[in-house]
Amino acid sequence: MSISAPRYASAPTERLGRTDRALAIVRQQFLNQSTGATWAVVALTYIAVILTDALYVLLASFVGQATSATFEFAYESPVLPFLLLIVATVVGAGCIAQDLGSRSIVLFLSRPIKTLDYLGAKMAATGSWILIATVGPGIVVVVIEAALGTVSASVALSAAFGFLATGLLATIFFTGLVVALSSLTTRPLYAGVATFGLVLSLYIGVGVVAGITGNSIVRYADPITNVRSVAQAAFGVSGAHPTDPVASAIILLVGGACLAALAAWRLSRVEVVAE
Amino acid sequence: MTGIVDAEGVTKGYGEVLGLNGFSATFPPGITGLVGPNGAGKSTFFRLLAGQLRVDAGTLTLLGHPAWGQGEFRRRVGYCPENAALFDWMSGEDFVTTLLRVDGFPRAEARERAGRAIATVGLTEDRLRRLRTYSKGMRQRIKLAQCIAHEPDLILLDEPLNGVDPVGRATLSELLRKLKADGHHIIVSSHVLYEIERLTEQIVMISNGRVIAQGDIHRIRDLIDARPHVIEIDCPNPRDLARYIGAWDHIASIEFSGERRLRVLTRSPEALYSALPELVIARGVSVTALRSVDDNLDAVFRYLSEGAR
Numbered sequence: 001m002s003i004s005a006p007r008y009a010s011a012p013t014e015r016l017g018r019t020d021r022a023l024a025i026v027r028q029q030f031l032n033q034s035t036g037a038t039w040a041v042v043a044l045t046y047i048a049v050i051l052t053d054a055l056y057v058l059l060a061s062f063v064g065q066a067t068s069a070t071f072e073f074a075y076e077s078p079v080l081p082f083l084l085l086i087v088a089t090v091v092g093a094g095c096i097a098q099d100l101g102s103r104s105i106v107l108f109l110s111r112p113i114k115t116l117d118y119l120g121a122k123m124a125a126t127g128s129w130i131l132i133a134t135v136g137p138g139i140v141v142v143v144i145e146a147a148l149g150t151v152s153a154s155v156a157l158s159a160a161f162g163f164l165a166t167g168l169l170a171t172i173f174f175t176g177l178v179v180a181l182s183s184l185t186t187r188p189l190y191a192g193v194a195t196f197g198l199v200l201s202l203y204i205g206v207g208v209v210a211g212i213t214g215n216s217i218v219r220y221a222d223p224i225t226n227v228r229s230v231a232q233a234a235f236g237v238s239g240a241h242p243t244d245p246v247a248s249a250i251i252l253l254v255g256g257a258c259l260a261a262l263a264a265w266r267l268s269r270v271e272v273v274a275e
Numbered sequence: 276m277t278g279i280v281d282a283e284g285v286t287k288g289y290g291e292v293l294g295l296n297g298f299s300a301t302f303p304p305g306i307t308g309l310v311g312p313n314g315a316g317k318s319t320f321f322r323l324l325a326g327q328l329r330v331d332a333g334t335l336t337l338l339g340h341p342a343w344g345q346g347e348f349r350r351r352v353g354y355c356p357e358n359a360a361l362f363d364w365m366s367g368e369d370f371v372t373t374l375l376r377v378d379g380f381p382r383a384e385a386r387e388r389a390g391r392a393i394a395t396v397g398l399t400e401d402r403l404r405r406l407r408t409y410s411k412g413m414r415q416r417i418k419l420a421q422c423i424a425h426e427p428d429l430i431l432l433d434e435p436l437n438g439v440d441p442v443g444r445a446t447l448s449e450l451l452r453k454l455k456a457d458g459h460h461i462i463v464s465s466h467v468l469y470e471i472e473r474l475t476e477q478i479v480m481i482s483n484g485r486v487i488a489q490g491d492i493h494r495i496r497d498l499i500d501a502r503p504h505v506i507e508i509d510c511p512n513p514r515d516l517a518r519y520i521g522a523w524d525h526i527a528s529i530e531f532s533g534e535r536r537l538r539v540l541t542r543s544p545e546a547l548y549s550a551l552p553e554l555v556i557a558r559g560v561s562v563t564a565l566r567s568v569d570d571n572l573d574a575v576f577r578y579l580s581e582g583a584r
Contacts, residue, residue: 015350015378015379015380016376016379016380016381017379020376020379021376021377021378021379023376024373024376024377025377027373027376028362028365028373031364031365032362032364102360103327103356103358103360104360104361104362106322106325106327106354106356107356107361107374107421108374108377109325109326109327109345110325110326110327110349110352110354110356111345111349111350111374111377111378112345112346112347112348112349112350112378112379113345113349113377114345115345271327271328271329
């Protein structure tokens with residue numbers, strides 16, 4: 001067989017950089033996650049948080065002076081933490097598992113894009129949805145209360161900061177968690193069950209163990225307790241917190257980063273095999 | 276090795292099952308067909324080339340780069356997977372545009388290129404429809420569109436004609452020939468052998484994860500001339516003809532396959548082709564037609580894969 005040197009059809013052309021290429025995946029993933037189920041849980045989160053928190057702050061303003069700590073009720077009640085968990089599960093469980101299961105991941109990774117860019121894009125899209133669901137309703141509550149005049153502008157600003165700071169930390173952790181679990185399977189259902197089951201198990205299990213042993217250290221193992229502790233500090237709630245807020249914040253941040261690293265490690269080794 | 280794609284002793288297993296087993300081949304410029312039955316290892320080879328799988332042993336390079344992993348060289352490669360899912364919630368145009376954006380094209384250029392590629396595969400009228408409404412053939416064509424839209428140097432097509440209707444097949448075959456004429460290099464797989472035969476004479480034949488033959492289809496045929504080669508001869512009087520040619524050394528058997536037809540197995544078709552005209556002239560035997568019934572890819576493949584077992 002005669003072999004000649006390769007002759008290429010076109011000269012290399014200037015292309016956009018990694019950020020622009022990753023943004024294309026962010027857009028694609030955000031649209032993919034924009035399903036009826038996502039909108040339903042996000043809407044449910046808004047309705048539930050606005051109704052309970054706004055009403056609570058309103059009632060508090062009748063019996064005394066509502067402060068920024070009053071707004072923390074959204075995190076103190078089961079409403080926001082568990083809706084946050086549901087949103088993360090619904091939005092994020094399929095973000096990588098779906099691509100692996102359908103093998104559509106090859107459409108991305110056979111292109112000039114790094115695995116880290118792909119992962120970053122998936123996390124950005126998933127995190128955006130979680131952030132919308134965690135910070136958004138709280139900000140709406142603050143705006144409503146400020147508009148009604150039940151709180152002063154400074155209290156409103158302080159409460160908005162509380163929602164933003166807590167929401168960001170919670171988003172980082174839960175995004176890392178759900179994306180890492182999604183990268184470990186080809187079935188979104190498994191990733192969803194694992195996310196929901198793990199967080200719920202830790203919440204119940206840690207509560208029981210801490211109650212029996214009286215050892216509050218174990219509470220750091222519960223993401224929801226950590227989020228609540230951070231929320232209490234961010235909203236300026238006085239008194240003893242279930243855990244040290246700074247330590248909890250670090251755990252949420254480092255935990256989210258470690259989970260993202262796990263997903264990156266997994267993706268760097270993943271082979272797409274037909275089922 | 277200086278091919279577009281070079282494979283040297285590539286082995287890839289899935290647990291205890293070997294997808295490729297010491298696969299060695301050089302894919303030259305132009306169109307090369309990778310042919311073999313289902314389960315031979317064709318898709319495994321394409322997945323290795325696309326960076327989806329990592330070789331267990333051996334080396335595999337495309338355009339001079341190791342196949343495993345991502346890199347800027349991938350912008351020079353277009354890949355049309357056999358059965359990867361598409362983004363069903365997107366329109367055909369959005370699908371191709373999105374992947375061009377991932378390739379690094381600015382939005383306007385990506386849209387323009389997507390439009391051109393979609394027109395090339397004949398889906399312009401359906402470009403705004405959601406992919407979930409596309410037929411199997413249309414899905415194949417939109418996958419091909421995303422594969423060629425960025426004008427890659429090397430195009431990897433894993434069973435691209437699977438599910439495409441006859442008219443679509445002819446159109447796509449013509450497109451591939453045009454891409455080759457434009458300087459693109461193409462590796463295309465199929466288990467429907469006549470499709471490959473119509474596209475290129477340059478083939479790599481694979482069976483049970485190994486290359487069983489590589490090169491020009493006619494040269495491959497030469498390699499197996501030791502095996503009986505079937506030639507059918509139409510003539511008014513087959514018994515007379517059989518009496519004469521039955522005396523030749525290279526004739527393995529003669530079969531009367533019709534009132535006016537002989538089916539001859541010869542170990543040397545060239546000898547038969549050269550001797551038959553002399554016989555016709557010398558003995559006045561009439562021959563109305565002569566054809567090699569197995570000088571096609573299907574027959575060659577059967578012979579070679581039987582030999583590889």
